Amino acid sequence: MNLSRRFLPPIGALQALEAVDRLGSATAAANELSLTQSAVSxxxxxxxxxxxxxxFVKQGRRLALTSEAKDYAKDIREALNIIGKSSLQMTINPAGGSLDLAILPSFGMRWLVPRLPEFARLHPEVTINLSTRITEFNFNTEPFDAAIHFGKDGWPDTDALHLKDESVIAVCSPSFIAEKPIQSARDLLNLPLMHIQTRPDAWRDWFAAQGQQVEQVSGMLYDQFSTILQAALHGLGIALIPDYLVEQEIAAGRLIHAWGHATPLPGAYYLVWPKNKEHDVALVKFKDWLSTQVDHEDMLPR
Structure with missing residues (x-):
């Protein structure tokens, strides 16, 4: 980096600007930063x-940030967060490196996390930091080294490792369907169907796989599989849930197949990372290890 010192202001001044923007006044910023108001000014x-x-511009008797300064403060806030996080990581693990990984909540907890003790045993020098995200994001604006993503592997300027295809099961509680005889897949259209926000076409694709062409499927919408799973257990309707998430509930009899068996649907789980991170030591170790897990479904904890 070869920037003029003019464009690299002291971090104290940048912290003051960020705090004033976030808190709304120099007085509040001074209190947070343990400075006097005059020092902040x-x-x-x-x-x-x-x-x-x-x-700043005058608004009545007070000063307010210009719109350009507010945009600048937003960028500074992101930069300060990255610096602080990197400093924390250096303090926690100065030698082995770390990996900031965005995960899908249900897949991460049920598929990835049970496998991580093996990675920790093989690579104790690497720290993995997990955060949940349920939608796509831009690696340029989020401080992640990689992400576990469902869909296609077409993120711009990234590479990907295929982890797992998805098969779903139409499930409900035994009591919900006890007095609702189902003669065909189409009969499900007369019952409450639950949708997951990240799979808007799942029911339509599922009906197509059963030989039924359905243009629109109405029903309740949920944002995470953990929530829709609980709704199904409590008899609120029929849900399409990945097989790896409901095996235990089906085996215990808490959920049953409403119709059919596990049905493959479009989309898959991928580990995705920016091309400019491909030589990061912690990432290389993690994706090399993860590539050994993709064909080991029998290792999934029951």
Missing amino acids: RQLQSLEAQLCVDL
């Missing part, structure tokens, strides 16, 4: 002088 004045721009 001097830092902001120094920042304006260094950048050669006005950061």
